[in-house]
Amino acid sequence: MSSMLQGRWWSWGFRSAVMIYFMVLIVLPILGIYGQSLSAGWSAFIDNITEPLAWKAVFLTVKLAIIAAVINILVGTMSAWVLIRYRFPGRRLLNSLVDLPFALPTAVAGLMILLLLGPQSFVGEWADKFGFAILFHEPAIVIAMIFVTFPFVIRAVQPLLEEMDSSEEEAAYTLGATKARTFLRVIMPGMLPGIASGAMLAFSRALAEFGAVVLVAGNIPGKTLIASVYIFGEIESDNAAGATAVSVLLLTFSFIILWLVNYVQMRRKGV
Amino acid sequence: MHVEVRGLNKKFGNFQAVQDVNFSIDKGQLIGLLGPSGGGKTSILRMLAGLESVDEGHIYFHGKRVNDLPPQERGIGFVFQNYALFKHMMVTENIAFGLEVKKWPKAKIRERVAELVELTGLTGFEKRYPHQLSGGQRQRVAFARALAPEPQLLLLDEPFAAIDAKIRQELRSWLRDMIDRLGITSIFVTHDQDEAIEVADEIMIINQGRLEQKGTPWDIYKNPETPFVAGFIGESTIIEDIGSLRGFETARIWPDTKALIRPEYVEIGQAREFTALSATELGRVGHLHFRGSEWLVEVEVAGSRLVTYRSLEKEVLHPGDFVHVLVHRAYLFNDNDSWIMENNLKEDPMPVHI
Ligand SMILES: Nc1ncnc2c1ncn2[C@@H]1O[C@H](COP(=O)(O)OP(=O)(O)O)[C@@H](O)[C@H]1O
Ligand SMILES: [Mg+2]
Numbered sequence: 001m002s003s004m005l006q007g008r009w010w011s012w013g014f015r016s017a018v019m020i021y022f023m024v025l026i027v028l029p030i031l032g033i034y035g036q037s038l039s040a041g042w043s044a045f046i047d048n049i050t051e052p053l054a055w056k057a058v059f060l061t062v063k064l065a066i067i068a069a070v071i072n073i074l075v076g077t078m079s080a081w082v083l084i085r086y087r088f089p090g091r092r093l094l095n096s097l098v099d100l101p102f103a104l105p106t107a108v109a110g111l112m113i114l115l116l117l118g119p120q121s122f123v124g125e126w127a128d129k130f131g132f133a134i135l136f137h138e139p140a141i142v143i144a145m146i147f148v149t150f151p152f153v154i155r156a157v158q159p160l161l162e163e164m165d166s167s168e169e170e171a172a173y174t175l176g177a178t179k180a181r182t183f184l185r186v187i188m189p190g191m192l193p194g195i196a197s198g199a200m201l202a203f204s205r206a207l208a209e210f211g212a213v214v215l216v217a218g219n220i221p222g223k224t225l226i227a228s229v230y231i232f233g234e235i236e237s238d239n240a241a242g243a244t245a246v247s248v249l250l251l252t253f254s255f256i257i258l259w260l261v262n263y264v265q266m267r268r269k270g271v
Numbered sequence: 272m273h274v275e276v277r278g279l280n281k282k283f284g285n286f287q288a289v290q291d292v293n294f295s296i297d298k299g300q301l302i303g304l305l306g307p308s309g310g311g312k313t314s315i316l317r318m319l320a321g322l323e324s325v326d327e328g329h330i331y332f333h334g335k336r337v338n339d340l341p342p343q344e345r346g347i348g349f350v351f352q353n354y355a356l357f358k359h360m361m362v363t364e365n366i367a368f369g370l371e372v373k374k375w376p377k378a379k380i381r382e383r384v385a386e387l388v389e390l391t392g393l394t395g396f397e398k399r400y401p402h403q404l405s406g407g408q409r410q411r412v413a414f415a416r417a418l419a420p421e422p423q424l425l426l427l428d429e430p431f432a433a434i435d436a437k438i439r440q441e442l443r444s445w446l447r448d449m450i451d452r453l454g455i456t457s458i459f460v461t462h463d464q465d466e467a468i469e470v471a472d473e474i475m476i477i478n479q480g481r482l483e484q485k486g487t488p489w490d491i492y493k494n495p496e497t498p499f500v501a502g503f504i505g506e507s508t509i510i511e512d513i514g515s516l517r518g519f520e521t522a523r524i525w526p527d528t529k530a531l532i533r534p535e536y537v538e539i540g541q542a543r544e545f546t547a548l549s550a551t552e553l554g555r556v557g558h559l560h561f562r563g564s565e566w567l568v569e570v571e572v573a574g575s576r577l578v579t580y581r582s583l584e585k586e587v588l589h590p591g592d593f594v595h596v597l598v599h600r601a602y603l604f605n606d607n608d609s610w611i612m613e614n615n616l617k618e619d620p621m622p623v624h625i
Contacts (some may be wrong), residue, residue: 135355167355170322173342174349175369176421189359 033251037244048245053221057230058249064138064226065206068145072202075146076153077195083154084161100149106211109147113140113216138219141226144212149202156198157191164190197261204257207250272332272423272456273298273348274319279328281314281480288314290480296458296473301450303471304460306503311480312460313352316426319458320349332424348367350416350427354409356401362412363388363397369420387415390449407438414446418453425450427459431466443470464504468492476500494611498604501531507602508532508578515573516598517552518614530601530612537579538597539570541586545595550616554596556588572596 038045048054083095101109118124119134127134134140164187172182210228218224225233227246234243274296281289289311296302304312317323319330321342330337337345355364362386370380385392388394391411401409411429417425422584428448431439445471450457457515461467467474476499478492484496486597495501502509512518513530514523523530538545545551566581568588577596581588588594598615 074575165353165355167351167353168357170342171349171351171355171357171416172368173322174320174345174347175416176343176372177368178343186357 030251033244033247036240038241040079041243044241045245045248048242049249051242053225054230054242054246057225057227058246060138060225061207061227061250062253064141065145065203068142068206069199069203070150070152071142071146072149073195073199076150076202077157077191077200080154080157080161080191080194084158098151098154101148106148106209107215110144110215113144113212117143117216135216136220137224140216140218141204141213141224144216145206145209148209148212149205152202152205153195153198156201157194160191160194181255193264193267196264200257200261200264204254207253273332273334274318274424274456274458275329275334276315277329277331277390279315279318279330280326281311281318281323282326287480289318292477292480292482294475294482294485298456298502299454300456300472301470302449302458303467303474304458304477305464305467305474306462306477306483306493308462310477312462312477313428314480315477316349316428316460319424320347320426320448321345322349346423348420348422348425350410350413350417350430351424352428352430352432354401354413356409356412356416358401361398361400362393362404365401366411366415366419368416373420379554383419387419391415406434407442410434410442414449418455423456425455426455427457428462429464431461431463431464439466446470468504476503478503495602496609498529498531498602498609501602501604501609505533505535506578507534508576510575510577510601512575513601513603513612514616516575516601517573518550518598518616519601519612521615522601522603523611525603525605528603530603532577532601534567534579536599536601537570537577538599539568539579539581539588539594542595544585545597547597547617548595551595551597553593556590556592559588559590568594574599 028143037048079098083091083098111168114135115121116123117127117140119128119135124135132139134143166185168190169182172186177185209226209227210232213226214229214232217226217229217234221230227250231246231250234240234246276292276294279289279292280287292315304315306312314323318325321340325338332345342349357368360368364586366384366387367380370383375383377534378594388397391414393408393411393415394402396408401412404412410433412426414430427446431442434442443466446459459470471488473486474488474491475485478499484491484500486494491500492504495504502505508531510532513519513528514521516530519530522530539554539556542548552572554570554577557569557571557576559566559568562580565583566588568579568581570577570579577598596618598614599617600611603610603612
């Protein structure tokens with residue numbers, strides 16, 4: 001009896017601790033931002049949002065994050081496929097390197113890209129010769145975004161590929177299906193939930209990236225200034241309301257994506 | 272489809288999984304591949320299907336060598352041990368898959384799928400996904416999917432292994448009926464001898480990569496060609512010194528020869544229950560095991576322990592009782608040869624009733 005009571009106390013204690021932790025660390029700050037953004041009233045909020053530099057920054061960020069996510073879908077899916085299906089020397093090393101972008105400070109990532117693409121570098125010179133600019137232009141931002149979000153799709157697709165039963169493929173072959181058809185009709189649907197949730201997480205993370213991007217973007221307002229850098233600038237110039245308005249937009253985006261990821265995963269469990 | 276296999280060999284690394292297997296199967300037959308786990312049954316089936324490469328040997332379908340044909344072009348249906356249904360497709364989509372591949376017209380596909388749903392008793396489950404079905408239902412979907420494109424040869428790898436004993440029984444006779452009705456050549460793998468004996472026209476016993484014997488279940492039971500087959504089919508006891516048993520004294524002329532005796536070969540009872548009493552000797556009852564429909568009796572005779580059955584209708588025996596024991600026959604084998612020896616004191620009793 002007493003041990004049961006004890007068990008209950010423990011369980012209650014744990015649950016409350018986790019709840020409080022969540023509240024203090026996540027829920028309260030978020031509510032704070034929503035509150036702050038509306039503290040000066042709706043019209044001030046609308047003004048801040050419709051400020052051209054603000055919505056251009058948000059628009060640019062969303063656009064580039066989508067491009068980064070699409071490239072992640074293609075390259076990430078292929079990488080996951082190669083890492084699971086092929087056996088070659090160095091596979092394990094490559095596989096552990098996938099997580100590097102998560103472990104690396106994003107500023108270091110930005111610096112790496114800066115050095116790699118800079119005008120003195122081979123790539124920089126080469127791009128220069130063909131007359132298109134990478135560094136301090138949109139391509140550099142996309143590259144930075146891809147770099148920091150690289151692991152998401154790979155890590156979401158890998159377990160699905162691993163637990164995929166090779167006899168399903170073989171069954172398709174015995175039924176006369178070609179390799180291509182088997183890939184599209186049998187393997188692809190199995191990878192799709194992973195691709196979708198990985199891509200959405202990558203998108204959401206790309207929206208939020210600051211450290212890597214700020215070093216390589218050039219940050220020209222209205223041209224290469226992305227949302228997170230805009231927020232930083234607004235805070236620096238003491239316009240907290242402008243910063244919170246853009247923050248609220250980004251936050252709302254993130255929530256929608258989180259919800260979508262959850263939805264996809266729930267459906268996957270259902271099927 | 273007529274299937275012929277010549278000198279089939281398969282190695283995985285250094286491990287010889289299939290060794291010099293030869294057989295041929297007539298059109299319309301249902302063949303059971305029976306043997307212990309790891310014996311190479313699945314490997315043989317997969318080579319027939321083209322899912323595994325052949326190291327050495329030839330496979331002929333209809334007299335045509337198919338070694339180099341990919342699985343897509345062999346005209347076979349394969350039912351996998353774990354069913355391997357397409358998880359994200361409904362029952363009807365699973366069944367229709369092979370037909371869509373073959374580019375059947377839509378209307379014909381619908382018709383064929385409906386026919387198979389009906390045939391496999393899946394009516395009402397058409398719109399379900401594999402995870403919403405029971406094991407037996409999944410098995411039938413796998414069967415319907417394999418049958419849909421009208422294959423010439425159906426290969427089934429332990430089709431009932433993952434199904435409850437009771438439903439297994441039903442599915443077995445269902446499969447037998449279905450294959451009889453369709454007249455399709457079929458090979459199924461099992462490690463359950465009851466299943467093989469009950470369902471198959473012919474059994475192939477596979478052990479350690481070799482085909483030990485091929486024949487009808489009765490043939491194999493009556494005339495096992497190797498000690499392994501004799502020991503594998505039915506229950507049996509190995510006797511080291513068969514010459515010590517009454518009626519088998521002459522077996523002493525073969526040195527290094529052992530005997531295998533099945534419970535059915537042994538009869539026990541009181542003196543009055545025997546007509547050829549001279550062929551019996553006294554034994555002592557050991558353990559008795561109730562087997563539901565009969566007793567399994569262990570009996571000690573001339574230093575050997577034999578096992579036999581006894582009807583529940585007969586007088587109940589007790590451990591320690593002395594009984595007469597008649598050994599009708601024994602399966603003798605040594606390293607080179609094996610044969611059946613009858614009890615030579617036993618005259619065929621020809622009782623004349625008035
Ligand atoms: N792909 C494989 N790689 C290595 N060894 C294998 C492979 N497939 C089967 N084997 C080995 O070959 C032997 C026969 O296997 P299998 O044909 O599956 O036997 P069965 O179906 O009779 O149980 C087993 O010892 C198994 O470990
Ligand atoms: Mg097997």
